[in-house]
Amino acid sequence: MSEGQKVHVNVLSKEFNVNPYPYYKLLREADPVYWSEETRHWLLTRYEDVQAGLRDASRFSSQSSSTFAVREDFIPHIMPLLRSFSQWAVMKDNPEHKRLRGLINQAFRPENIKDIHGRTQQTADWLLDQVIDKGEMDFINDYAFALPATVFGSILGLDRSDLPTVKKWSVELAVATGRVDSLELMLKGQESLLQMSSYLEDAIKERMERPREDFLSFLVKAWREENKLTLEEVVAQMVMLLAGGHTTTMNVISGGLLALFKHPDQLELLKKSPEIMKQATEEFYRFTSPAQAPTRIAACDFEIGGKEIKKGQGVMPMIASANRDPAVFERPDELVLTREKNPHLGFGNGNHICPGMFLARVEVPVAFETLLRRIPDIRRKSEDEDWNMNLSFRGLSTFPVCWG
Numbered sequence: 001m002s003e004g005q006k007v008h009v010n011v012l013s014k015e016f017n018v019n020p021y022p023y024y025k026l027l028r029e030a031d032p033v034y035w036s037e038e039t040r041h042w043l044l045t046r047y048e049d050v051q052a053g054l055r056d057a058s059r060f061s062s063q064s065s066s067t068f069a070v071r072e073d074f075i076p077h078i079m080p081l082l083r084s085f086s087q088w089a090v091m092k093d094n095p096e097h098k099r100l101r102g103l104i105n106q107a108f109r110p111e112n113i114k115d116i117h118g119r120t121q122q123t124a125d126w127l128l129d130q131v132i133d134k135g136e137m138d139f140i141n142d143y144a145f146a147l148p149a150t151v152f153g154s155i156l157g158l159d160r161s162d163l164p165t166v167k168k169w170s171v172e173l174a175v176a177t178g179r180v181d182s183l184e185l186m187l188k189g190q191e192s193l194l195q196m197s198s199y200l201e202d203a204i205k206e207r208m209e210r211p212r213e214d215f216l217s218f219l220v221k222a223w224r225e226e227n228k229l230t231l232e233e234v235v236a237q238m239v240m241l242l243a244g245g246h247t248t249t250m251n252v253i254s255g256g257l258l259a260l261f262k263h264p265d266q267l268e269l270l271k272k273s274p275e276i277m278k279q280a281t282e283e284f285y286r287f288t289s290p291a292q293a294p295t296r297i298a299a300c301d302f303e304i305g306g307k308e309i310k311k312g313q314g315v316m317p318m319i320a321s322a323n324r325d326p327a328v329f330e331r332p333d334e335l336v337l338t339r340e341k342n343p344h345l346g347f348g349n350g351n352h353i354c355p356g357m358f359l360a361r362v363e364v365p366v367a368f369e370t371l372l373r374r375i376p377d378i379r380r381k382s383e384d385e386d387w388n389m390n391l392s393f394r395g396l397s398t399f400p401v402c403w404g
């Protein structure tokens with residue numbers, strides 16, 4: 001199809017979620033700045049435009065960006081959810097973004113992530129110890145989620161026994177951010193948000209009485225002594241970290257393994273040459289793009305790709321499409337673990353670039369190195385693929401694997 005021809009792509013459909021890449025190709029070629037009626041956002045699909053959408057705050061604002069497209073009749077039902085979203089750093093422009101981001105960055109200061117590699121390695125081994133004799137696992141629950149959740153939970157100072165509940169809340173909340181078209185899913189996300197917030201408030205109150213050596217205690221100190229945040233803001237940032245950090249890392253670990261199964265030569269290469277692990281995992285971020293569709297709002301009227309964008313309209317820089325743009329990546333739809341040039345946008349770009357990428361860049365390589373060393377004959381139990389229906393955080397919901 002050539003540029004200018006009319007195309008229709010429903011990014012909220014099941015077909016799109018199962019495999020969005022042919023649709024991205026169609027849009028990049030035929031309508032690279034596309035008005036999506038279903039999401040009421042402009043979709044940017046070419047690398048150059050996506051990069052601009054992520055980094056140029058003078059045209060693409062983040063202020064309350066994911067909440068504004070909510071249908072008006074939903075609003076009275078989901079006020080607590082919208083209130084929390086509107087306080088997340090990811091939905092702020094400067095100067096407020098800078099203030100909140102400064103504190104989030106502290107989470108990843110060396111004293112808060114002491115021996116993170118060792119802790120991650122220990123957790124990966126412990127998780128595999130739990131399942132190795134069984135000959136099978138649900139890769140999502142037992143490993144891809146459990147690993148980042150346990151490691152980040154330990155940075156925050158959460159109890160390991162709370163993690164399954166935290167996972168349920170994180171996933172339901174992440175779904176709500178990606179499905180503003182569904183009141184049912186948003187209400188479910190809101191319920192999780194309320195429970196998670198009350199759990200975090202209790203944990204914070206506990207730290208106020210008995211400070212520990214963890215990130216929560218640090219935030220409490222900043223909140224009380226330096227007066228930099230309100231308690232509500234502290235809780236909102238924690239909720240954002242839990243909703244965003246776990247789901248993305250889980251999706252890159254599970255999506256990366258699925259991609260390896262579909263590229264058996266690359267799987268063999270990685271088993272034989274673990275020294276390429278860092279480079280290989282950069283390719284997983286490009287190939288799986290778990291944060292595929294962040295949101296922005298046009299800060300002024302402007303033109304891009306021949307389209308007139310009006311101030312206040314919603315825009316989605318589609319990271320997953322940029323990461324497959326042939327203008328930048330050779331053989332974009334192939335997993336090439338030794339790719340030399342890989343300027344992927346998997347962690348975003350500009351002011352909002354992912355503050356958790358340092359952590360992900362420790363967790364994901366350790367996850368694969370440990371898995372392939374300890375279970376080299378791991379394989380899929382079924383050819384079926386159980387993709388979630390989440391535009392913002394695309395990933396598998398379940399992933400049964402076996403060995404032996």
Ligand code: HEM
Nearest residue numbers: 089090245248249252291294346347348352354355356360
């Ligand atoms: C492979 C894993 C991950 C991927 C692919 C990823 C991706 C992204 C992307 C694309 C953004 C930019 C969003 C935007 O521009 O609107 C972002 C922001 C963010 N990420 Fe991640 N992320 C990952 C892991 C994590 C982890 C482990 C954490 C924390 C534990 C985290 C916390 C955040 C936060 C707080 C923001 C908002 C930053 C801001 O607005 O200044 N992420 N992430």
